[in-house]
Amino acid sequence: MACTNPKKVCIVGSGNWGSAIAKIVGNNAAQLKNLDDRVTMYVYEEIVDGKKLTEIINETHENVKYLPGHKLPPNVVAVPDVVEAAKDADILIFVVPHQFIRTLCSTLLGKIKPNAIALSLIKGFDRAEGGGIDLISHIITRHLQIPCSVLMGANLAGEVADEKFCETTIGCKDILAGPLLRDVIQTSYFRVVVVDDEDTVEVCGALKNIVACGAGFVDGLGLGDNTKAAVIRLGLMEMVKFVDVFYPGGKLSTFFESCGVADLITTCYGGRNRKVSEAFVKTGKSIKELEDEMLNGQKLQGPYTAEEVNYMLKNKGMEDKFPLFTAIHKICTGLLKPSDFIDCIRNHPEHMDTKSYDYQSSQKSYHRSSSKL
Amino acid sequence: MACTNPKKVCIVGSGNWGSAIAKIVGNNAAQLKNLDDRVTMYVYEEIVDGKKLTEIINETHENVKYLPGHKLPPNVVAVPDVVEAAKDADILIFVVPHQFIRTLCSTLLGKIKPNAIALSLIKGFDRAEGGGIDLISHIITRHLQIPCSVLMGANLAGEVADEKFCETTIGCKDILAGPLLRDVIQTSYFRVVVVDDEDTVEVCGALKNIVACGAGFVDGLGLGDNTKAAVIRLGLMEMVKFVDVFYPGGKLSTFFESCGVADLITTCYGGRNRKVSEAFVKTGKSIKELEDEMLNGQKLQGPYTAEEVNYMLKNKGMEDKFPLFTAIHKICTGLLKPSDFIDCIRNHPEHMDTKSYDYQSSQKSYHRSSSKL
Numbered sequence: 182m183a184c185t186n187p188k189k190v191c192i193v194g195s196g197n198w199g200s201a202i203a204k205i206v207g208n209n210a211a212q213l214k215n216l217d218d219r220v221t222m223y224v225y226e227e228i229v230d231g232k233k234l235t236e237i238i239n240e241t242h243e244n245v246k247y248l249p250g251h252k253l254p255p256n257v258v259a260v261p262d263v264v265e266a267a268k269d270a271d272i273l274i275f276v277v278p279h280q281f282i283r284t285l286c287s288t289l290l291g292k293i294k295p296n297a298i299a300l301s302l303i304k305g306f307d308r309a310e311g312g313g314i315d316l317i318s319h320i321i322t323r324h325l326q327i328p329c330s331v332l333m334g335a336n337l338a339g340e341v342a343d344e345k346f347c348e349t350t351i352g353c354k355d356i357l358a359g360p361l362l363r364d365v366i367q368t369s370y371f372r373v374v375v376v377d378d379e380d381t382v383e384v385c386g387a388l389k390n391i392v393a394c395g396a397g398f399v400d401g402l403g404l405g406d407n408t409k410a411a412v413i414r415l416g417l418m419e420m421v422k423f424v425d426v427f428y429p430g431g432k433l434s435t436f437f438e439s440c441g442v443a444d445l446i447t448t449c450y451g452g453r454n455r456k457v458s459e460a461f462v463k464t465g466k467s468i469k470e471l472e473d474e475m476l477n478g479q480k481l482q483g484p485y486t487a488e489e490v491n492y493m494l495k496n497k498g499m500e501d502k503f504p505l506f507t508a509i510h511k512i513c514t515g516l517l518k519p520s521d522f523i524d525c526i527r528n529h530p531e532h533m534d535t536k537s538y539d540y541q542s543s544q545k546s547y548h549r550s551s552s553k554l
Numbered sequence: 555m556a557c558t559n560p561k562k563v564c565i566v567g568s569g570n571w572g573s574a575i576a577k578i579v580g581n582n583a584a585q586l587k588n589l590d591d592r593v594t595m596y597v598y599e600e601i602v603d604g605k606k607l608t609e610i611i612n613e614t615h616e617n618v619k620y621l622p623g624h625k626l627p628p629n630v631v632a633v634p635d636v637v638e639a640a641k642d643a644d645i646l647i648f649v650v651p652h653q654f655i656r657t658l659c660s661t662l663l664g665k666i667k668p669n670a671i672a673l674s675l676i677k678g679f680d681r682a683e684g685g686g687i688d689l690i691s692h693i694i695t696r697h698l699q700i701p702c703s704v705l706m707g708a709n710l711a712g713e714v715a716d717e718k719f720c721e722t723t724i725g726c727k728d729i730l731a732g733p734l735l736r737d738v739i740q741t742s743y744f745r746v747v748v749v750d751d752e753d754t755v756e757v758c759g760a761l762k763n764i765v766a767c768g769a770g771f772v773d774g775l776g777l778g779d780n781t782k783a784a785v786i787r788l789g790l791m792e793m794v795k796f797v798d799v800f801y802p803g804g805k806l807s808t809f810f811e812s813c814g815v816a817d818l819i820t821t822c823y824g825g826r827n828r829k830v831s832e833a834f835v836k837t838g839k840s841i842k843e844l845e846d847e848m849l850n851g852q853k854l855q856g857p858y859t860a861e862e863v864n865y866m867l868k869n870k871g872m873e874d875k876f877p878l879f880t881a882i883h884k885i886c887t888g889l890l891k892p893s894d895f896i897d898c899i900r901n902h903p904e905h906m907d908t909k910s911y912d913y914q915s916s917q918k919s920y921h922r923s924s925s926k927l
Contacts, residue, residue, distance in 0.1 A: 335783040346896045347780040348787065348905075372784070372905045406824050407720040410708040410816040411745070414721065418810065433806060437791065443783040446819055451779050523719045532721075532745045 187217040190365060191270035193263060193285065194277040195224040195238075197338040198302060200248035202276060204342060205368055207254030213364060223266035224259040235259040251342045264292045272365060273327075276302040279317055283307070286324035298358055299329035300351070300365075304386040305482060312492035314427075316383050328355065330362060331379055333386040334439035335447040341371055348372045350440035352382030374438055381424050381431040385440045387486050388423060389448045392416030394483035394509050396449035397458025398519050408523070412505070413449050417442065418531050419503050427493060454483035462519040484513035502530055560590040563738060564643035566636065566658065567650040568597040568611075570711040571675060573621035575649060577715060578741055580627030586737060596639035597632040608632040624715045637665045645738060646700075649675040652690055656680070659697035671731055672702035673724070673739075677759040678855060685865035687800075689756050701728065703735060704752055706759040707812035708820040714744055721745045723813035725755030747811055754797050754804040758813045760859050761796060762821045765789030767856035767882050769822035770831025771895050781896070785878070786822050790815065791904055792876050800866060827856035835892040857886035877902055 190210060192203050203222050210216040227234045229246050238244055238259035242252050260266035267273055267289055277285060282303065301318045309315040318329040334349030341347065351366065351373055353359035359375040367373040376382065395416055399409045417436065424431040435441060449455055457471050464471070468484050487510040494500045500507045508525035511517040517525070563583060565576050576595050583589040600607045602619050611617050611632035615625050633639035640646055640662055650658060655676065674691045682688040691702040707722030714720065724739065724746055726732035732748040740746040749755065768789055772782045790809065797804035808814060822828055830844050839847070841857050860883035867873045873880045881898035884890040890898070 335780045335787075337778070337780055340778045340780050345778045345781050346784060346900070347778075348784045367905075369900055372900065372902070374904060405710070405713050405718045405720075406820050407708045407710055407713055407816075408718050410820040411719060411721045411812065413819060414708075414810070414812060414816040417815065421810070433810075436810070437787070437794070437806075439784065439787060442790065442815060443780075443787040446786060447779050447783040450823065527719070527742055527745065529745070531747060532740075 187215055188271040188361070188365075189217040189269050190220050190272045190274065191267045192220065192222040192257075192274045192276065193267060194275065194302075195222050195244060195259065196247045196276070196278070199276040200244040200251070200253065201338040201342040202274065202302065202366075203244075203257050204248075204251060204253050205371060206274070206365055207257035209365055209368070211254060211256050215361070216365065218256045220254075220257045221260050221266040221270065222257055223263045224261055226261040233261070235261045248338070248342055263288055267293050270294065271297055272362070273297055273299045274302065274365075275299060275317075275321060275329075279303050279305045279307060282317055282320055283324060286321055290325055293325065293327070295327075297327050298355075298362075299325065299327050300332055300353075300362055301329055301383075302332045304333060306383075306387050306486070306489070308489055312489060313496075314384075314387065314486075314489050314493065316380065316387075318379065318383055328358070330354070330358065331383045331386075332362075332366065332373075333382050333444065335443040336371075336439075344368075344370045346370045346372070348374065348439040348443065350382050350435075350438040351375045352379035352435075352440070353377065354379055376432070376435050376438060378430075378432045378435040380428040381435040382438070382440045384424055384428060384431075385420060385436065385444065387482075388420045388490070388506075389416075389445045390454045390483040391487045391490065391506055391509055392420070392445060393448040393452055393454035394458040394487065394513065395505060395522070397455040397460075398462055398509070398512065398522050400455065401459040401462025402519060402522070404523070409449070412526070413445065415505050415526055415529055415531060416449075417445060419505050420445075422502065423490070423506075426497070426499065454481060457481050458483065461513075467515070468513055483509075487513055504529055560588055561644040561734070561738075562590040562642050563593045563645045563647065564640045565593065565595040565630075565647045565649065566640060567648065567675075568595050568617060568632065569620045569649070569651075572649040573617040573624070573626065574711040574715040575647065575675065575739075576617075576630050577621075577624060577626050578744060579647070579738055580630035581741070582738055584627060584629050588734075589738065591629045593627075593630045594633050594639040594643065595630055596636045597634055599634040606634070608634045621711070621715055636661055640666050643667065644670055645735070646670055646672045647675065647738075648672060648690075648694060648702075652676050652678045652680060655690055655693055656697060659694055663698055666698065666700070668700075670700050671728075671735075672698065672700050673705055673726075673735055674702055674756075675705045677706060679756075679760050679859070679862070681862055685862060686869075687757075687760065687859075687862050687866065689753065689760075691752065691756055701731070703727070703731065704756045704759075705735075705739065705746075706755050706817065708816040709744075709812075717741075717743045719743045719745070721747065721812040721816065723755050723808075723811040724748045725752035725808075725813070726750065727752055749805070749808050749811060751803075751805045751808040753801040754808040755811070755813045757797055757801060757804075758793060758809065758817065760855075761793045761863070761879075762789075762818045763827045763856040764860045764863065764879055764882055765793070765818060766821040766825055766827035767831040767860065767886065768878060768895070770828040770833075771835055771882070771885065771892050773828065774832040774835025775892060775895070777896070782822070785899070786818065788878050788899055788902055788904060789822075790818060792878050793818075795875065796863070796879075799870070799872065827854060830854050831856065834886075840888070841886055856882070860886055875903055 321329040330353035363373045491510040676690045694702040703726035736746045864883040
């Protein structure tokens with residue numbers, strides 16, 4: 182990828198996170214020679230105080246609805262038509278709510294540059310036909326016929342807009358695209374590590390929400406800091422095993438990145454999944470009631486993810502290898518009581534026998550030594 | 555190690571943690587055929603309400619001074635003389651404050667069974683001659699001439715005595731001793747994973763306290779959840795690198811055990827290092843003043859560990875490879891201000907280039923792809 186033609190970037194999405202990213206990308210594009218100054222941002226048109234949102238953004242350089250109080254660089258241009266915004270882009274950054282991704286991709290198919298690359302910032306996944314997890318980046322690649330990398334990490338849109346120091350992980354298989362994407366995204370306060378392990382990065386972003394429900398249950402049951410730490414750790418180990426089973430080729434080291442351990446920690450100590458799950462235990466209300474009460478009816482990701490993961494585990498007859506994920510699903514759906522939670526993980530596969538690991542490249546095999554005396 | 559003669563266990567130490575462990579070991583010894591019922595516990599004799607502590611324990615089966623409110627099994631026998639307590643033991647569990655270990659070992663040398671094995675529960679380390687870290691298990695092995703395994707994890711004596719669910723890690727090289735030690739220690743609420751990576755397990759227990767100081771600085775500076783998660787993650791990566799440099803042969807997977815990520819999390823969200831470091835930022839007082847004020851004059855482990863680690867890094871000219879450990883040391887000693895902390899880690903080695911890891915057995919090598927366009 183030669184530096185002759187500066188790359189054009191389009192941000193598809195303009196909510197809280199999209200706008201925070203636009204602020205960063207716009208500044209980087211203005212400074213870096215290998216990026217075209219003009220950054221387009223697809224904005225779903227709305228009327229705000231009698232005026233078009235795209236006009237407000239282009240005149241005042243502020244997304245007054247979704248990121249008020251922060252100036253966007255003037256080289257970021259709000260565009261109300263997604264094809265118009267994306268058609269000349271070399272890099273498409275997707276940051277819309279996941280339910281819109283298929284429609285957007287259908288609209289864009291055949292209308293974008295054939296060598297464009299995508300970067301998905303969309304946490305979550307779509308339900309595969311019949312059940313199970315369909316990764317957003319896979320959907321984008323299938324529907325748009327371009328490679329799609331991912332960005333996931335312990336990030337909060339408001340904190341990033343406030344320029345608070347944090348890290349993020351880009352999962353990118355392409356050895357040249359990775360550093361390019363890092364240049365587009367990185368700042369002195371938003372530090373990027375690129376790994377080539379795309380699926381692992383993306384799956385972490387989905388599965389951590391299940392573990393956060395477990396952390397919330399522990400908080401609701403009043404079980405103490407070290408019980409919570411054990412639940413978080415066992416959850417992490419089930420994330421590792423899940424990737425090993427369903428997305429083979431994943432690397433253990435990727436779980437040490439921001440998308441892994443850092444985002445898991447932050448989600449288990451803050452965030453809505455922990456909070457609602459704690460309330461679930463303390464109030465006895467259903468998840469649905471709590472979604473209505475605490476989230477304005479929005480769907481809580483953790484229980485939804487636990488359900489689709491359970492579908493995948495059932496299909497492989499592997500529920501017993503994932504007792505934490507399975508217990509959380511059963512508690513959310515009322516098959517078990519929260520007070521059953523710890524009993525489900527007392528004899529976790531993690532606690533069986535002595536472990537010694539062989540890591541050859543990205544493969545993990547467990548050698549169980551004969552442990553009986 | 556045949557099952558013909560039941561193994562005798564001696565617990566060297568009887569404080570809060572030692573007594574909580576004695577409760578567990580006593581119960582296991584009474585139930586398991588391969589363990590002798592009688593478990594001795596070396597108790598430093600004191601007079602409590604006019605009576606000898608060993609007598610109180612042996613009559614009431616309660617360590618009224620160090621673990622009040624919990625019954626010890628009657629087969630645990632308090633012994634005021636350490637040689638008497640240890641001389642017939644096959645397994646010696648060390649759980650005394652680390653400053654006493656050398657003296658105790660000198661007293662025991664030549665007085666214990668030649669084939670005895672040791673298990674150290676002692677978090678911390680001793681200062682090596684001149685400076686740097688001398689692991690407690692290494693001191694025990696040097697002074698007692700017996701192999702010494704370690705037990706470290708996200709554990710709090712009070713919570714374990716209350717039978718709250720948690721995990722712990724045993725680091726044991728010996729393929730038969732590992733499962734034996736697990737049988738001695740494990741219960742339905744105290745779940746043990748055995749790994750063969752002894753030094754890594756022990757080093758984690760020491761280094762996490764440095765990272766906890768960093769977490770405390772972030773809290774004191776009011777920097778937000780994701781900044782804290784980034785600091786914890788970068789601290790973990792420096793722990794990994796430290797082991798790689800100073801205790802080669804360590805395994806990445808061991809950092810996923812309770813002794814690694816779980817204990818780190820719990821220490822960075824609770825614990826005295828975080829608390830005092832937060833106060834350090836908010837009050838402007840020195841570490842010494844805060845030790846006197848908040849810890850009754852006890853020494854805070856984090857700054858002390860940071861100092862000895864810094865000694866080791868300086869000797870290898872590697873301070874720049876460990877910017878977080880180095881910054882924490884400099885802040886504790888007043889060379890830098892807390893507000894300098896984040897600037898020190900903006901360009902962490904973690905953020906340089908694209909990472910791809912090759913893991914062949916326990917070796918880690920970083921292959922840096924050409925990232926410049």
